[in-house]
Amino acid sequence: xxxxxxxxxxxxxxxxxxxxxxxxxxxxxxxxxxxxxxxxxxxxxxxxxxxxxxxxxxxxxxxxxxxxxxxxxxxxxxxxxxxxxxxxxxxxxxxxxxxxxxxxxxxxxxxxxxxxxxxxxxxxxxxxxxxxxxxxxxxxxxxxxxxxxxxxxxxxxxxxxxxxxxxxxxxxxxxxxxxxxxxxxxxxxxxxxxxxxxxxxxxxxxxxxxxxxxxxxxxxxxxxxxxxxxxxxxxxxxxxxxxxxxxxxxxxxxxxxxxxxxxxxxxxxxxxxxxxxxxxxxxxx
Amino acid sequence: xxxxxxxxxxxxxxxxxxxxxxxxxxxxxxxxxxxxxxxxxxxxxxxxxxxxxxxxxxxxxxxxxxxxxxxxxxxxxxxxxxxxxxxxxxxxxxxxxxxxxxxxxxxxxxxxxxxxxxxxxxxxxxxxxxxxxxxxxxxxxxxxxxxxxxxxxxxxxxxxxxxxxxxxxxxxxxxxxxxxxxxxxxxxxxxxxxxxxxxxxxxxxxxxxxxxxxxxxxxxxxxxxxxxxxxxxxxxxxxxxxxxxxxxxxxxxxxxxxxxxxxxxxxxxxxxxxxxxxxxxxxxxxxxxxxxxxxxxxxxxxxxxxxxxxxxxxxxxxxxxxxxxxxxxxxxxxxxxxxxx
Numbered sequence: 001x002x003x004x005x006x007x008x009x010x011x012x013x014x015x016x017x018x019x020x021x022x023x024x025x026x027x028x029x030x031x032x033x034x035x036x037x038x039x040x041x042x043x044x045x046x047x048x049x050x051x052x053x054x055x056x057x058x059x060x061x062x063x064x065x066x067x068x069x070x071x072x073x074x075x076x077x078x079x080x081x082x083x084x085x086x087x088x089x090x091x092x093x094x095x096x097x098x099x100x101x102x103x104x105x106x107x108x109x110x111x112x113x114x115x116x117x118x119x120x121x122x123x124x125x126x127x128x129x130x131x132x133x134x135x136x137x138x139x140x141x142x143x144x145x146x147x148x149x150x151x152x153x154x155x156x157x158x159x160x161x162x163x164x165x166x167x168x169x170x171x172x173x174x175x176x177x178x179x180x181x182x183x184x185x186x187x188x189x190x191x192x193x194x195x196x197x198x199x200x201x202x203x204x205x206x207x208x209x210x211x212x213x214x215x216x217x218x219x220x221x222x223x224x225x226x227x228x229x230x231x232x233x234x235x236x237x238x239x240x241x242x243x244x245x246x247x248x249x250x251x252x253x254x255x256x257x258x259x260x261x262x263x264x265x266x267x268x269x270x271x272x273x274x275x276x277x278x279x280x281x282x283x284x285x
Numbered sequence: 286x287x288x289x290x291x292x293x294x295x296x297x298x299x300x301x302x303x304x305x306x307x308x309x310x311x312x313x314x315x316x317x318x319x320x321x322x323x324x325x326x327x328x329x330x331x332x333x334x335x336x337x338x339x340x341x342x343x344x345x346x347x348x349x350x351x352x353x354x355x356x357x358x359x360x361x362x363x364x365x366x367x368x369x370x371x372x373x374x375x376x377x378x379x380x381x382x383x384x385x386x387x388x389x390x391x392x393x394x395x396x397x398x399x400x401x402x403x404x405x406x407x408x409x410x411x412x413x414x415x416x417x418x419x420x421x422x423x424x425x426x427x428x429x430x431x432x433x434x435x436x437x438x439x440x441x442x443x444x445x446x447x448x449x450x451x452x453x454x455x456x457x458x459x460x461x462x463x464x465x466x467x468x469x470x471x472x473x474x475x476x477x478x479x480x481x482x483x484x485x486x487x488x489x490x491x492x493x494x495x496x497x498x499x500x501x502x503x504x505x506x507x508x509x510x511x512x513x514x515x516x517x518x519x520x521x522x523x524x525x526x527x528x529x530x531x532x533x534x535x536x537x538x539x540x541x542x543x544x545x546x547x548x549x550x551x552x553x554x555x556x557x558x559x560x561x562x563x564x565x566x567x568x569x570x571x572x573x574x575x576x577x578x579x580x581x582x583x584x585x586x587x588x589x590x591x592x593x594x595x596x597x598x599x600x601x602x603x604x605x606x607x608x609x610x611x612x613x614x615x616x617x618x619x620x621x622x623x624x625x626x
Contacts, residue, residue, distance in 0.1 A: 008397045009352050009534070009545075010364050059543070060357035062536045064559075085559040100360025221562070248558050250534045253397040256548070257531030258556055261564075262577075263585035268396075282504045284574070285564055 008253050011057040011102030012040040017077055019096050024162035027084050028128055029093045030069070032077045033103060045072050049110030050135040051244060051272045055252045056080065056092065057102030064088045065249045065267070068106065069131035069166075071138035078103070081131040081165060107252040108271045111136055111216065111242065113148075120151040122208040124227060126199045126219030127163070130156055132244060133218050134166055141176075152179040153208050157199040157223070159186045182206050200226040203234075210235040216242045221285075228275060238276035245271050245285070261285060287473050288451040288465035290442070295449075299323050299375065302461060306410070307372035309344060311337050320344060320374065331444075334420045336378045336595060340527035344374060345385065345405045346392075346547075348524075352401075352534070353543045362543075367400040369408040373461065376414040380425045380593040382437030384527035385411075390587050391530055410457045413438035417445075417483055422596030424490035424609055430593050432483040443476050450476045490609040492616050493590065497581045499615055504573070508618045512611045513572035515604045520549035522598035522606075523575060528583075528591050531555070550574045576611065 013036040022028035035041035050071060055063045064086075070079035082092050095101065121140065125133040137154055139145055146152075154173070158164045164183065173181045184195035184202045195202045199219060208215070215231050217224055224243055231241050247259035247266045254268030262281040264270065290298065300323070302308050308323040313330040317338040321327065339348075355362035385406070392402035416423070416432035425431055435441060439458030442449040450468055453459050468476070503509075523529040524547055533548040548555060551571050557563045565571050583591030592608070599607045 006398065007364055007367070007400050009399075011362070013360070058357075059355035059360060059362060060536050060538050060541070062543075063534060089559070102360070102362070246558070247564065248556055250532070250548075254394075255391055255397070255399060255530070255532075256534070256545075257550065258548070260574075260578075260582065263582040282501070282577075284570070 008104070009251070011055070011063075011104050012044070013037065014078075014101050014103045016095050016097055016099045016101060019099075022081055022128075022165040026093075028081055028163070028165060029084070030079060030081045030165075031092065031095060031101075032070070032079045033101060034077050036100075041076060044078070044106060048072055048106045049113065050139045051110035051132055052106035052108045053132075053252075053271060054078070054080070054103050054105030054107060055249075056088075057104065058088065058091055058095075059102065061088050061091045063102075063104070063250070065107070065246075065252060067129075067132035067135070067244070067271075069135050071135055071142065073142045074138060079135075081128055083128045104252060108267060109269070111272055113139075116214050117148050118212075119149060120153070120209075120211070120213035121149055122153045122155070122213055122215040124155045124199065124203060124215060124217045124219070126157045126223040127159070128165065129218040129220065129244075130158075130165060133216065136216065137173075137179075141179075146178060150212060153182075153206070154179060155182045155184070155199065155202055155206060155208075157184040157186070157195075157202060157219075161185050161189055161192055198226070199223050200230050203227055203230045207234060210237070210240065214240045214242060216244075218244045232275075238279060239274055241275040242272055243275070243278070245273060286453070287468040287476065288453070288462055289468050289472070290449040290451055290462075290465055292447050292449065295329070296325065299329075300325055302373050305371065307370060308375060309341075309372065310375045323375075331376050331414060334416060334418055335422075335600065336381065336597070338525065338597075338601075340384065340525060340595065340597065341374060341377050341381050342384060342388065342527050342530070344409075345388070345402055346530060346532070349544055349546045350401065351542045351544055355536075355541055355543060357538075357541065367404045369404040371408045371410075373410045373412065375412045376442075377411050377438070378416060378595070379413055379432065379434040379436070379438065379441070380423070380430055380595040381527045382411055382413055383425075383430050383434055383593045384437075384595070386437040387528050387583070387587075387589065387591060387593070388530055410439050410461060411437060412458070412461075413441040415441050415443045415480065415483070417443065417479060419483060419487055420596070422599040423487065423594060424596060425594035426484060426487040427490040427493060427609075428590045428592050428594040429493075432487065433480045443479060445476060445479060490594070491612040496612060496616060497584050499618070500577055500581050503615065503618055504577070506618065508615060509569045509573040512606075512614065513568040516551075516568045516572055516606060517604060518551050518553075518568050518571065519603060520551040521601050521603065522608075523549040523551055525597040525601055527593060527595055527597070528579070550578070576608070576615075580612065 014033040017034045018032040053067045057063045066080040249259045250256040252267045254265045259266040309320045311318040312321045313328040318330040318333045351365045353362045392399040439455040440453045531548045532545045556565045579591040
């Protein structure tokens with residue numbers, strides 16, 4: 001194995017340390033990766049910020065971008081939850097502990113945590129896009145980070161209870177006294193004692209206060225589209241609403257050209273944008 | 286100060302350089318010109334005013350390039366060396382050289398420097414060839430360039446009778462032209478006159494002031510549908526464009542190589558997402574992306590137009606679409622009233 005030097009296209013050699021299904025329909029699988037090289041591990045964690053993503057690299061299958069689903073304090077690993085969609089993700093689902101994989105990153109801006117200091121965080125997620133929000137919540141849970149923020153409100157929706165990710169951990173959040181948790185599924189199920197309904201409606205029902213707060217929304221485009229106006233109705237200013245975007249990507253470093261919206265590259269200038277920033281961009285989504 | 290190079294000595298000087306450098310020079314291939322490594326038997330074609338068919342960006346960002354070799358079973362790989370031995374590109378047109386300086390702002394940024402691009406840029410001396418008779422498809426003067434523009438060049442040649450007059454522009458250029466005869470003041474004056482005449486020959490092709498604002502304004506208008514109507518989506522305008530840089534990264538499974546290939550925003554799959562969603566589903570959005578990138582987004586990035594007026598997209602479009610006409614139409618396009626009635 002050679003030193004990657006400064007070649008930003010060269011992946012870091014990683015190894016899968018844990019691989020497990022997240023959902024009962026086997027569409028979501030979580031991979032936890034550790035670094036083969038100590039130096040890579042150090043550089044990664046020096047730069048890593050929740051909200052960033054990595055290019056995972058499987059030789060012979062190519063590369064694809066995934067949001068990081070773990071916080072730095074959780075350990076020396078990096079977690080990704082992958083939905084089975086195309087040929088890359090089909091293969092990724094076959095990987096098991098001990099298998100090698102490549103990784104480039106962390107890429108992108110991540111959440112602007114410095115700007116959010118002292119504020120209440122309203123975290124709203126739907127489906128597997130909740131993964132980066134899980135990283136954010138985990139980050140905030142660390143006692144050293146928790147004091148940087150005011151209240152913590154998490155609203156997380158999935159189509160069914162079987163599709164709820166990180167179940168055991170999230171279940172334990174109900175016991176925490178430093179946060180408010182609202183989980184929702186789309187249609188009623190036996191033994192489900194939490195919200196039932198679509199995320200925008202749950203947000204309206206929970207009605208988080210915009211007082212000294214920022215809202216972060218990640219989910220399928222249809223959910224985001226209908227949640228943003230609810231937040232505006234609740235009094236959140238466009239500068240205090242954030243979302244994370246996705247596009248087809250190749251390089252991840254603002255060179256290959258394809259992931260732009262107007263003059264902004266999702267990979268380099270994003271993926272996290274405020275609603276105010278998005279409103280200033282052309283409708284090319 | 287200008288040097289004189291007799292045309293009949295060209296082969297001599299090229300083969301002298303070839304001792305220490307890889308030398309690239311436009312050569313005749315079928316019915317067009319292309320930059321190829323110099324060989325004493327090469328058929329040099331410096332006189333084609335239409336430039337090489339492929340822009341010389343291909344010598345810095347090859348159409349296809351191996352980035353790493355891998356072993357998929359073991360998950361191991363090796364980077365392919367980005368080393369480049371010293372080379373001279375002789376006879377590059379000013380529009381193509383300027384394009385390289387634009388692309389530097391993409392590939393050689395503080396945050397992420399592209400090692401392949403950088404190695405090739407650093408080890409290359411570029412000798413330009415000014416355009417005494419710019420062809421009809423050229424419009425460099427409209428987009429802040431010119432037939433004798435110096436940007437990106439280490440020296441520039443002006444052809445006159447049986448001689449090339451050489452202006453050395455950088456230290457790199459000085460090193461390779463050190464033993465040539467100096468031109469007289471009178472000759473210099475004559476050459477300057479020739480250059481000025483070439484500038485004068487080129488009429489402005491469209492109005493650039495206010496163009497960006499206008500394009501931004503008509504982003505959602507029917508204008509794009511109208512101009513994209515006859516587009517076939519073949520992508521030649523982007524592949525042959527000296528400032529287009531988009532690339533794809535793919536694994537070539539039979540060769541066990543990760544390769545980057547030129548890509549084009551004119552193809553549907555370019556922006557197609559795994560979910561099936563495509564932000565640019567038709568040629569309308571794709572044509573819009575191409576024009577907006579060059580005439581709006583580049584300006585936001587570095588305050589320069591991302592087009593150098595080489596005219597290849599005009600010359601090679603199979604259905605005769607002309608970016609100059611598209612932009613003239615944009616300037617006078619009146620947006621439909623959206624909320625009529």
